Amino acid sequence: MGxxxxxxxxxxxxxxxxxxxxxxxxxxxxxxxxxxxxSKDHIYLVMRRLAKRIxxxxx
Numbered sequence: 001m002g003x004x005x006x007x008x009x010x011x012x013x014x015x016x017x018x019x020x021x022x023x024x025x026x027x028x029x030x031x032x033x034x035x036x037x038x039s040k041d042h043i044y045l046v047m048r049r050l051a052k053r054i055x056x057x058x059x
Contacts, residue, residue, distance in 0.1 A: 016054045023047060023056050 011019075026047065034044035050056070 011054055019050055019054050020056055023051055024059060027058055 030042075030044040030047055034042045051058075
């Protein structure tokens with residue numbers, strides 16, 4: 001397995017691609033669940049933080 005996070009805290013291209021695929025798959029359903037019953041520890045909030053970290057753009 002290669003380096004996940006490079007020096008300086010940058011995310012590797014491989015990890016960014018993997019996370020983007022997960023976000024593509026889960027985004028709409030989790031966003032819908034969150035808006036239906038938001039909570040401070042909902043997985044959608046974690047997804048938003050990850051998306052910001054990797055500069056994810058929803059497709």
